[in-house]
Amino acid sequence: MDIQKQFDQFLQDKLDEKRSSGLLRSLIHAGDKIDFSSNDYFGFSRNPLLQHISGQSLPAGATGSRSITGNSPEAIDAEKSIAAFHRAEAALIFNAGYMANVGLFSCLASRSDTYISDEYIHASIIDGMRLNHANRLKFRHNDVADLEKKLLAATGKKFVAIESIYSMDGDEAPLQEIAEICQKHEALLIVDEAHATGVFGERGEGLVCHYQLEKEIYACVYTFGKALGLHGAAVVGSSVLRNYLLNHARSFIFATALPPHSYLQIQKAYQALPGADRKSLYELIDYFREAKTKYPNITFMDSRSAIQGIIIGDSFKARALSEHLFSKGIFVKAILPPTVPAGTERLRICLHTFNTREQVDLLLSAVNQFLS
Ligand SMILES: Cc1ncc(COP(=O)(O)O)c(C=O)c1O
Structure with a gap:
């Protein structure tokens, strides 16, 4: 094996280690899925x-x-x-x-x-x-x-x-x-x-x-x-x-x-x-905070900002949940170590002015269904 192939193999072994601990990253395209992941809180990128x-x-x-x-x-x-x-x-x-x-x-x-x-x-x-x-x-x-x-x-x-x-x-x-x-x-x-x-x-x-x-x-x-x-x-x-x-x-x-x-x-x-519609964003955050009380079995993080979290505590499960939501037309990324500490693997949910209350309900019931 030449030196370049050998080195690629060395890198591949490291990637395989990541894959076996459920931490391998890959690039996916959200397409037209319901966006609960981007940081574009007011939809300015589409303005x-x-x-x-x-x-x-x-x-x-x-x-x-x-x-x-x-x-x-x-x-x-x-x-x-x-x-x-x-x-x-x-x-x-x-x-x-x-x-x-x-x-x-x-x-x-x-x-x-x-x-x-x-x-x-x-x-x-x-x-x-x-x-x-x-x-x-x-x-x-x-x-x-x-x-x-x-x-x-x-x-x-x-x-x-x-x-x-x-x-x-x-x-x-x-x-x-x-x-x-x-x-x-x-x-x-x-x-x-x-x-x-x-x-x-x-x-x-x-x-x-x-x-x-x-x-x-x-x-x-x-x-x-x-x-x-x-x-x-x-x-x-x-x-x-x-x-x-x-x-x-x-x-x-x-x-x-x-x-x-x-x-x-x-x-x-x-x-x-x-002039950004902060009022609608705050109202949706309040709606989310209220809606989550209906799901006592889900571990929500406490936040009054547009960033909300659901703790899953396992990389494979967090990733499987994210993939399950994707298959239902909802885009929410699983956040895994080293971005967050091991044991706090989570769904990071970003709320936007363009999200609706119905979308929040859909998201939470899909998460609940998966976790029950
Ligand atoms: C708190 C914080 N600081 C800095 C950055 C980096 O900003 P940018 O995405 O513009 O590089 C981010 C984005 O991930 C962030 O969340």
């Missing part, structure tokens, strides 16, 4: 205003990174309006939320500093912290007392990383308490608002603005791939932070920028956010 962005003829691509030829008036304007929208001084756009977090966390701390993150923090933040030489501590999920213990143990400058709405559990961080404890221990708080963007806040500004904590938080990450239905993300904070990132964040510096039309779409989506 004609965003799909057909302008009659202007703009370059198809950015032709370079922002630091070379990829900058544009559209990019600068989008950043200014995003900063104003979230009541901050400045914003810097990255090509994805993943790249924003990797860029931010890889360059912020120095070797003698400490990152402290919630144990359920998103993989993009973990990867960013791993690229940095600072110390790393984890605190128990949403446990402010445990966070304080870790703050007392931390050395150097202290950075605390949380999500305002956790991506896999849908629950909310105790933002105000965490902001207070960070202030008490002189720690810099960074909040990933990926799943709160558009969904919370009077105009969809997120939970940091909703609780008027803009001044207490050092930086926020807002992603455009969820409620805005698009792609990309912004780190929002001080002008100095923006300048620092554009000089140090490698995922910003060494990547071709988004094409100019993306910045126009981002601006349009932000203009549409205040």
Whole structure:
């Protein structure tokens, strides 16, 4: 066997191991199934205003990174309006939320500093912290007392990383308490608002603005791939932070920028956010929370956001349930380790303004039928 075939066999053996523990991933297309999986909470990705962005003829691509030829008036304007929208001084756009977090966390701390993150923090933040030489501590999920213990143990400058709405559990961080404890221990708080963007806040500004904590938080990450239905993300904070990132964040510096039309779409989506139908979304969330009381044998997670969960606790069973739902025309993904801890394998259900109450009933009765 030549060296390439041998190596492919080595990879295949690893894939077979994954398959035998029920954790092999594959790519499927949701097609026209009922969508209970996407993060497109308001259906913005299907909004004609965003799909057909302008009659202007703009370059198809950015032709370079922002630091070379990829900058544009559209990019600068989008950043200014995003900063104003979230009541901050400045914003810097990255090509994805993943790249924003990797860029931010890889360059912020120095070797003698400490990152402290919630144990359920998103993989993009973990990867960013791993690229940095600072110390790393984890605190128990949403446990402010445990966070304080870790703050007392931390050395150097202290950075605390949380999500305002956790991506896999849908629950909310105790933002105000965490902001207070960070202030008490002189720690810099960074909040990933990926799943709160558009969904919370009077105009969809997120939970940091909703609780008027803009001044207490050092930086926020807002992603455009969820409620805005698009792609990309912004780190929002001080002008100095923006300048620092554009000089140090490698995922910003060494990547071709988004094409100019993306910045126009981002601006349009932000203009549409205040008018997004949050009321219908909240009503559907309430409906789901009420409907689940009819199924005492199903283990639901507690969440008031658009992300709801059903714990299955077994990879094979979670996957079989997801496939069963797919065969009934419903698309809900099973979420498996390492995305969630072993034993908490689950269905992650995302609610959208375009889902109906009848669809929620159909979903829950199909889950119940499978589990009984
Ligand atoms: C909390 C959180 N942060 C960051 C990201 C990454 O964002 P993006 O999909 O834009 O790369 C995600 C998406 O999975 C997320 O859920």
